[in-house]
Amino acid sequence: MINIFEVNETNNMVEHENLDVRTITMGISLLDCIDSDLDRLNENIYRKITTKAKDLVKVGNEISKEIGIPIVHKRISVTPIGLIGAAACKKPEDFVTIAKTLDRAAKEVGVNFLGGFSALVSKGMTPAEELLIRSIPQALAETDVVCSSINVGSTKTGLNMDAVKLLGEKILETAELTKEQDGLGCAKLVVFCNAPDDNPFMAGAFHGVTEADAIINVGVSGPGVVKNALSKVRGENFEVLCETIKKTAFKITRVGQLVAQEASKRLGVPFGIIDLSLAPTPAVGDSVADILEEIGLERAGAPGTTAALALLNDQVKKGGVMASSYVGGLSGAFIPVSEDQGMIDAVKEGALCLEKLEAMTCVCSVGLDMIAIPGDTKATTISGIIADESAIGMINQKTTAVRVIPVIGKTVGDVVEFGGLLGYAPIMPVNQFSCDAFVNRGGRIPAPIHSFKN
Amino acid sequence: MKKTIITVVGKDTVGIIAKVCTYLAENQVNILDISQTIVQGYFNMMMIVDANQSEKKFADISEDLEKLGENIGVQIKVQSEDIFNAMHRI
Numbered sequence: 001m002i003n004i005f006e007v008n009e010t011n012n013m014v015e016h017e018n019l020d021v022r023t024i025t026m027g028i029s030l031l032d033c034i035d036s037d038l039d040r041l042n043e044n045i046y047r048k049i050t051t052k053a054k055d056l057v058k059v060g061n062e063i064s065k066e067i068g069i070p071i072v073h074k075r076i077s078v079t080p081i082g083l084i085g086a087a088a089c090k091k092p093e094d095f096v097t098i099a100k101t102l103d104r105a106a107k108e109v110g111v112n113f114l115g116g117f118s119a120l121v122s123k124g125m126t127p128a129e130e131l132l133i134r135s136i137p138q139a140l141a142e143t144d145v146v147c148s149s150i151n152v153g154s155t156k157t158g159l160n161m162d163a164v165k166l167l168g169e170k171i172l173e174t175a176e177l178t179k180e181q182d183g184l185g186c187a188k189l190v191v192f193c194n195a196p197d198d199n200p201f202m203a204g205a206f207h208g209v210t211e212a213d214a215i216i217n218v219g220v221s222g223p224g225v226v227k228n229a230l231s232k233v234r235g236e237n238f239e240v241l242c243e244t245i246k247k248t249a250f251k252i253t254r255v256g257q258l259v260a261q262e263a264s265k266r267l268g269v270p271f272g273i274i275d276l277s278l279a280p281t282p283a284v285g286d287s288v289a290d291i292l293e294e295i296g297l298e299r300a301g302a303p304g305t306t307a308a309l310a311l312l313n314d315q316v317k318k319g320g321v322m323a324s325s326y327v328g329g330l331s332g333a334f335i336p337v338s339e340d341q342g343m344i345d346a347v348k349e350g351a352l353c354l355e356k357l358e359a360m361t362c363v364c365s366v367g368l369d370m371i372a373i374p375g376d377t378k379a380t381t382i383s384g385i386i387a388d389e390s391a392i393g394m395i396n397q398k399t400t401a402v403r404v405i406p407v408i409g410k411t412v413g414d415v416v417e418f419g420g421l422l423g424y425a426p427i428m429p430v431n432q433f434s435c436d437a438f439v440n441r442g443g444r445i446p447a448p449i450h451s452f453k454n
Numbered sequence: 455m456k457k458t459i460i461t462v463v464g465k466d467t468v469g470i471i472a473k474v475c476t477y478l479a480e481n482q483v484n485i486l487d488i489s490q491t492i493v494q495g496y497f498n499m500m501m502i503v504d505a506n507q508s509e510k511k512f513a514d515i516s517e518d519l520e521k522l523g524e525n526i527g528v529q530i531k532v533q534s535e536d537i538f539n540a541m542h543r544i
Contacts, residue, residue, distance in 0.1 A: 001502065002459065002502065004489045004500040008498065008500075010538055065516065067534050067537035068531055068532075068533035251542075254541050258536055258537060
């Protein structure tokens with residue numbers, strides 16, 4: 001039988017270490033909404049989302065109350081709109097109407113983000129997908145909760161450099177259109193390589209075409225819990241360190257598994273996956289950078305950071321895998337700068353630069369995330385950053401992503417405030433040397449060889 | 455049979471257990487196990503109860519006890535046992 005110490009341990013994690021379930025995300029297929037008439041398509045989409053997800057928020061809150069663990073977000077991901085809108089959309093503005101429908105449906109059911117204004121163009125773009133990408137700045141500026149993601153490359157297909165070039169321009173345009181809010185639109189746009197079909201985390205969530213009609217995916221969290229567990233084994237060797245991370249990750253993941261099973265049962269929607277990610281928030285004590293410091297670094301970014309992050313990421317997966325029947329999504333430590341107080345401090349003190357962050361993305365999930373850059377950064381430079389990050393993913397058979405925010409009218413030394421969970425960020429310097437000729441070549445980078453690994 | 459875990463944490467004072475137990479008895483909630491310690495001067499109690507015979511819903515019991523806790527200056531949490539089994543048992 002459960003004893004008082006176990007009960008206290010769990011409740012302490014919630015009250016003092018920010019343990020929570022980060023998100024229940026319902027993936028909804030919109031494939032059966034497709035219509036060549038734009039109005040009918042919009043109507044179908046609205047009806048499907050508001051029917052499937054009508055109880056999502058209520059059930060999430062009920063479960064949270066019963067088990068006593070906060071479930072921070074209830075969200076929706078949908079089939080990439082680049083596919084759904086292909087038959088009906090003839091110009092970028094047509095895609096904007098779909099974005100607005102998604103926004104309206106999300107608000108109706110009460111979720112705080114909806115992902116899937118997406119296109120998967122890792123090898124080539126259909127005319128519709130290109131229109132969708134061209135509609136992104138307006139779509140993100142005129143909606144509140146819609147998130148967009150574009151997959152520009154994969155290990156199997158190589159990198160679509162035409163899409164990379166286009167996205168550099170569109171990111172700048174999005175920043176320009178949302179400059180009153182310090183480029184907030186860009187915080188809702190992720191560029192991926194090897195994007196997973198079942199990611200529950202925003203802004204990169206979409207419901208892949210390999211998925212069922214509707215599915216429940218859950219993202220767990222808990223950097224504060226890991227940090228606290230590690231503070232009890234200070235000075236111990238790596239074996240003890242790794243065992244501690246594994247055991248903690250196991251417990252955190254079990255919470256997610258329980259929530260996913262309950263949500264699936266109550267909503268009558270099959271359980272998809274648990275995403276084993278350490279997702280930080282700007283709250284003090286809920287930081288991945290703090291874990292790195294606890295492992296023994298003065299600041300995130302110091303020599304040893306990549307190794308520390310690699311072991312952290314690996315142990316979280318090792319502990320989490322056994323705790324869940326299905327693991328998927330991104331599964332790893334997130335290192336968003338603006339959403340992690342420890343990362344913000346590291347940048348401010350000069351310990352952490354863009355290049356070190358890039359190295360860190362080789363060993364953890366996702367990539368250059370929530371990084372504010374000067375507003376006068378060239379589109380080709382942004383494309384270059386995307387190409388570098390995508391190449392890391394392509395060669396290493398992992399997911400990588402870029403979510404940078406050019407802040408119009410501000411430069412290095414300034415601080416931007418996004419508010420809420422998106423946090424705030426000091427603007428980071430970007431390498432000033434040009435990559436124009438590289439980005440402007442056009443075409444694609446071939447898929448890498450899958451043998452002769454060195 | 456699903457069990458419910460009630461935890462009471464706060465400054466020790468006369469009658470905490472009496473008040474919580476009275477409420478449970480009035481609402482047909484059966485107490486299966488009680489353990490109690492004092493941690494750093496704080497009263498710390500855990501009860502395992504069976505609330506299946508109660509006419510009240512889980513959410514109502516949870517809310518009532520939360521309010522009762524506020525009245526006597528302690529924090530009372532009501533949780534399904536599932537969460538603890540999930541975290542602490544393989």
